[in-house]
Structures are given as structure tokens and as C-alpha cells.
Amino acid sequence: IYPSHVTQQNPQTMGWDPLQIAVDEAHKQNVELHAWVWVFAVGNTRHNRLLDLPDSYPGPILSTRPDLMSAALRGPGGELVLPGQFEYWLSPASRKARQFLTTLFSEVVQNYDVDGLQLDYIRYPFQKPGHYVGYEHVSRTRYSAETGMSDYVGTSGFQAWQAWKAFQVTTFVKELSAHLRQIKPDLKLSAAVFPMHRHKRMQMIQQDWETWVRKGWVETLNPMAYSNSAHSLVGLVDYVHQVGGDKVLVYPGLSLLKLNAVELVDKMEMIRDKGLLGTALFAYAHFGPDTQYLVQSGPYLEKNVISPHRKPLLASRQLTKEVLAMVNNLLKAKDQDTNYEVLYEIQHKLVAVDEALNALSKPSLSRTDAHYYLEVARNDALGIERLMESWRQATEADSVEAYRANYLNDNVAKMVRMVNYATYKQQLEFDRQGLSMQPALPNSPSPTSTNPPPPTAVPKVSVLLKP
Incomplete structure (x- = not known):
């Protein structure tokens, strides 16, 4: 052209x-x-x-x-x-x-x-x-x-x-x-x-x-999931999501020609629920006024969001803060059916992940600090995912609690995937700089000890105290 x-x-x-x-x-x-x-x-x-x-x-x-x-x-x-x-x-x-x-x-x-x-x-x-x-x-x-x-x-x-x-x-x-x-x-x-x-x-x-x-x-894959079937779409997205692992961001492609406006928004939300961070719409020639209105009113209501593939550390921090706010709101609600012990553990790890991501974005890290913060972010993100599954299962008997748990679980899955991708990309950058040592793969098992040896300066952690 x-x-x-x-x-x-x-x-x-x-x-x-x-x-x-x-x-x-x-x-x-x-x-x-x-x-x-x-x-x-x-x-x-x-x-x-x-x-x-x-x-x-x-x-x-x-x-x-x-x-x-x-x-x-x-x-x-x-x-x-x-x-x-x-x-x-x-x-x-x-x-x-x-x-x-x-x-x-x-x-x-x-x-x-x-x-x-x-x-x-x-x-x-x-x-x-x-x-x-x-x-x-x-x-x-x-x-x-x-x-x-x-x-x-x-x-x-x-x-x-x-x-x-x-x-x-x-x-x-x-x-x-x-x-x-x-x-x-x-x-x-x-x-x-x-x-x-x-x-x-x-x-x-x-x-x-x-x-x-x-x-x-x-950096990103756009699987062409041009299917009208919700079941088929979920299967295709799950396959690419699982095979791609944490080394790539997956933005599934949806067909504007095959879906009406309501079907399109519904499938975009389904993709979000799978923990993915974006969609590709094909093609603009079929982007009518009804579709534009619903997309702008729903999935793309927020403006000036952070690009996950362009600024993965910053996007990870944003998602971590959003999940932390959800957890804090649950703790403040003082619902007697809520498992507070697990939520406090999740809260503590969320703060640790946020602090580690913030440290990783700073220039002039030492080799020891670079390795430490990568491990904290990865291991605590994995720990949050495990704790979240435990908390979600404990709330299945109560339909209201189950709904809230599933909503939080979807956001945790999105956050953990973003953290894993961000730390993978940061690991590559540290390797290029000759900073990191003993590289660990994303989603690697947590070390025997709770955390790796402390860095030169341990970050200050702030949490809500138990009542």
C-alpha cells in the first residue's frame, strides 16, 4: 500500500x-x-x-x-x-x-x-x-x-x-x-x-x-479462532494458551464477519475469563456502528491502558494492584463465610510480588538482587495461584461466594500469567546484560526455603493487619 x-x-x-x-x-x-x-x-x-x-x-x-x-x-x-x-x-x-x-x-x-x-x-x-x-x-x-x-x-x-x-x-x-x-x-x-x-x-x-x-x-501469537461455537472457541484458545506457556502473549483473533455485535462481546469476555490479555478483531471493514458501540462500552471501556507486550513489568504491576484491591475489599467486608487465613496469605504474597516487580524495573541492579527479585516474583505468583485454588474450592458450597471466588480466580490467573511472561522477558534482558545467575524457568517449583537469600536491601512490605 x-x-x-x-x-x-x-x-x-x-x-x-x-x-x-x-x-x-x-x-x-x-x-x-x-x-x-x-x-x-x-x-x-x-x-x-x-x-x-x-x-x-x-x-x-x-x-x-x-x-x-x-x-x-x-x-x-x-x-x-x-x-x-x-x-x-x-x-x-x-x-x-x-x-x-x-x-x-x-x-x-x-x-x-x-x-x-x-x-x-x-x-x-x-x-x-x-x-x-x-x-x-x-x-x-x-x-x-x-x-x-x-x-x-x-x-x-x-x-x-x-x-x-x-x-x-x-x-x-x-x-x-x-x-x-x-x-x-x-x-x-x-x-x-x-x-x-x-x-x-x-x-x-x-x-x-x-x-x-x-x-x-x-512476542505474541494471534490464533485465528474464527468459530461461532463458544465450546470450540474455548478449546482452541485453551490449546494455544497451554502450548504457548509463559513465553508468549496470546491474543486470539475473532471474526467480525461471522459474529454479530453481542456474540463478539460475549466471546471477548470469554477470552478474558481464560486469563488472556487481549483479542485481535478481523477485519475493520466489518466493524459496524453497533459493534463499535458495544466494544467501547464493554471490553474497551478503559482508555490509555498499559500494553502487556510493550511494558510487561508495568502491566504486571497494574494487574497485581487490581487483584490486591479485590482481596482488600473482601477482607474489609468481614463476611463470616470468607476464609480469612487464606486471603491474608494471598494478600501478603501480592504485596511481595508488587515490590519485586517494582525492584526489577529499577536500573543498575546487582546480579544477586536481579536473581532474588526474579525468584520472589515467580515463586510468590505461583504461591498465589495455589492458594487461590484452595480458597475457591472452599467456597464452592455457597453460590454467592463461589461467584466472587471465580471472579477473583479469573483475575488471579490473568495476573499470574502476566507476571510469568514479564519475568521471562526480564530474565532474557538480564541474561543479555550478564546479570542473572542460575536462571529458573517460569512456573518452576518453589525452592525448599520460603524465599531465596535476601538482597542487598529487602523491600518494605505493607499489608492490612488482622483485626
């Missing part, structure tokens, strides 16, 4: 630069702008029809770069578009194609003050038996040279072939992440991914986002 030195600008945006205007206007409103890019899909027959172009037009990249036509992805008969599909693709196995895409995306990051890059179509096209892709010359020759195998789709070599194709996509994510962060170290990389279970996903689209998360190449 922007004037590019690497490829053609969209004819519909000739004469102006909508990307620059979008960046400027977003930042005026204190809104982040993440550039959404199609990666390996580089042409679309449905888009052609908007421009009165034939379906045979392969898009601006393949039509103007004959040298890249050899890098185009092909089916078993040499076709460029699979039956029933609409996209033209570059082969993830082509180093020439990957270099071109790296140059194109680097242009965006270098020339525009974007806050992040969202990778879409970061996969192979959907395939089914008899309609697999990867038959272009570059894939055949590289696969044979690197594996010594040539039975691409036979019983003996099929799984190896699919795994090799997934590795090509993963290698590009690794290379692109490293390259773009050299240009802009604070760039946030995200990926629109399919939340289907791994085996099915590897067979159909060769998208190994688990590895991208484990290696820290992406």
Missing part, C-alpha cells in the same frame, strides 16, 4: 502513502501500529477481480520479477494455484524468495516508525491428499540434497517431507526475527497462526509455531 523501492504499490493507493498516515495518526492517539504483512502468499485471484485483472495474473511480485517465478510454489502438476484456492505463493524453500521477503519487510521497518510486524500466511497453503505442494525445482533439489531422499509423498518419506517443509518456514521466521531486530531492537514480532492441533497442522499447512515461541522469535 506504500510507495516501495522493492515492489509495486497497490494501484488503488497510488499518489499517497496510507501507511505513513496511519502511523502518524495512530501515534497521535497513543495507539501502537503493527504492520500486517502477507508472507509467502504474494497474489490473490479475488484481489485481481477488484482491479479487473484476470485470475491468471500472479500478483505484483511474480509479474514484475521473472527471476522469482522459479521460486513460486507449485502443486504436483506444476500448478501455481491449488484447486479451490485463490493464492499464488513463494516457496519457503527458496533462499532467493526468503531474501526478497526479508528486503521487503526491512523496508517497512526502516522507513516507517511501526511498533511491530504481524506475519500472516507464514505457512504453506492448505493441502489435502492428492493436492500437496512443494514440487517446484528448488524444493525438489534441496530436499534430495539435504536428506538423500526423493520419495516425497510415498508412505516411507511423507512425514519427513512434511517436516522438512515446516523447517523451511521456521528457518525463515528465525532469520527474519534476527534481522529485523538488528534494525529495530524493540520491534514486536507477532504471527497469525492456526490453532488446530500440531499433527493436523503439520500435515495440512506445515506451521510449527511452537518452535517460534520456544525460541523467543515472536
Whole structure:
């Protein structure tokens, strides 16, 4: 959509630069702008029809770069578009194609003050038996040279072939992440991914986002949970949530086209109840006035909130303070059915987590202090989660108490997940600085002692005293 030195600008945006205007206007409103890019899909027959172009037009990249036509992805008969599909693709196995895409995306990051890059179509096209892709010359020759195998789709070599194709996509994510962060170290990389279970996903689209998360190449995942079914949505979100662990923030994608305004808000609240910290809405063209009103009145009522992926420590402190306020209100209510002993323990640990997060945000920490505060935040957050489960179970007999307990439990889950992510990111930063020692994984078991050795200066803790 922007004037590019690497490829053609969209004819519909000739004469102006909508990307620059979008960046400027977003930042005026204190809104982040993440550039959404199609990666390996580089042409679309449905888009052609908007421009009165034939379906045979392969898009601006393949039509103007004959040298890249050899890098185009092909089916078993040499076709460029699979039956029933609409996209033209570059082969993830082509180093020439990957270099071109790296140059194109680097242009965006270098020339525009974007806050992040969202990778879409970061996969192979959907395939089914008899309609697999990867038959272009570059894939055949590289696969044979690197594996010594040539039975691409036979019983003996099929799984190896699919795994090799997934590795090509993963290698590009690794290379692109490293390259773009050299240009802009604070760039946030995200990926629109399919939340289907791994085996099915590897067979159909060769998208190994688990590895991208484990290696820290992406900050956020946007699983495309475009389902009308509440049960299906919860299952998809739970799967990505559990597999992603604490190394990534998950913002599920919801379809504005498939959901009416009430259904959309209901599903956004369901996602919040799962302890997740955001949603992605696709797409703005379907964002009608009714939807806008309900979203602004409900899930997005608060303005100027803290970005979890941009300021994870600050976001963790905010959520910790919110949970602490809820606990304090329960303690002040003096409800005879409330288990005060457990709530006081939760309160004490919440204050300790908040103090530790505050200390971690300070500059010039010593190695000992850095390690100490990371352990306090992690272990006490884990302790809060365990205590919360105990308190929630104790209130199940009373429906009113159970409702309050579940509400508090949802907020605790959100807070703990944010703390785990924030300390993971801070651990990486300390490792980069050479500060931390004996790195511990998020959600690691608490040490035998109550806390690690005290730091140079132990934080002062303030709690409500028991009556």
C-alpha cells in the first residue's frame, strides 16, 4: 500500500502513502501500529477481480520479477494455484524468495516508525491428499540434497517431507526475527497462526509455531479462532494458551464477519475469563456502528491502558494492584463465610510480588538482587495461584461466594500469567546484560526455603493487619 523501492504499490493507493498516515495518526492517539504483512502468499485471484485483472495474473511480485517465478510454489502438476484456492505463493524453500521477503519487510521497518510486524500466511497453503505442494525445482533439489531422499509423498518419506517443509518456514521466521531486530531492537514480532492441533497442522499447512515461541522469535501469537461455537472457541484458545506457556502473549483473533455485535462481546469476555490479555478483531471493514458501540462500552471501556507486550513489568504491576484491591475489599467486608487465613496469605504474597516487580524495573541492579527479585516474583505468583485454588474450592458450597471466588480466580490467573511472561522477558534482558545467575524457568517449583537469600536491601512490605 506504500510507495516501495522493492515492489509495486497497490494501484488503488497510488499518489499517497496510507501507511505513513496511519502511523502518524495512530501515534497521535497513543495507539501502537503493527504492520500486517502477507508472507509467502504474494497474489490473490479475488484481489485481481477488484482491479479487473484476470485470475491468471500472479500478483505484483511474480509479474514484475521473472527471476522469482522459479521460486513460486507449485502443486504436483506444476500448478501455481491449488484447486479451490485463490493464492499464488513463494516457496519457503527458496533462499532467493526468503531474501526478497526479508528486503521487503526491512523496508517497512526502516522507513516507517511501526511498533511491530504481524506475519500472516507464514505457512504453506492448505493441502489435502492428492493436492500437496512443494514440487517446484528448488524444493525438489534441496530436499534430495539435504536428506538423500526423493520419495516425497510415498508412505516411507511423507512425514519427513512434511517436516522438512515446516523447517523451511521456521528457518525463515528465525532469520527474519534476527534481522529485523538488528534494525529495530524493540520491534514486536507477532504471527497469525492456526490453532488446530500440531499433527493436523503439520500435515495440512506445515506451521510449527511452537518452535517460534520456544525460541523467543515472536512476542505474541494471534490464533485465528474464527468459530461461532463458544465450546470450540474455548478449546482452541485453551490449546494455544497451554502450548504457548509463559513465553508468549496470546491474543486470539475473532471474526467480525461471522459474529454479530453481542456474540463478539460475549466471546471477548470469554477470552478474558481464560486469563488472556487481549483479542485481535478481523477485519475493520466489518466493524459496524453497533459493534463499535458495544466494544467501547464493554471490553474497551478503559482508555490509555498499559500494553502487556510493550511494558510487561508495568502491566504486571497494574494487574497485581487490581487483584490486591479485590482481596482488600473482601477482607474489609468481614463476611463470616470468607476464609480469612487464606486471603491474608494471598494478600501478603501480592504485596511481595508488587515490590519485586517494582525492584526489577529499577536500573543498575546487582546480579544477586536481579536473581532474588526474579525468584520472589515467580515463586510468590505461583504461591498465589495455589492458594487461590484452595480458597475457591472452599467456597464452592455457597453460590454467592463461589461467584466472587471465580471472579477473583479469573483475575488471579490473568495476573499470574502476566507476571510469568514479564519475568521471562526480564530474565532474557538480564541474561543479555550478564546479570542473572542460575536462571529458573517460569512456573518452576518453589525452592525448599520460603524465599531465596535476601538482597542487598529487602523491600518494605505493607499489608492490612488482622483485626
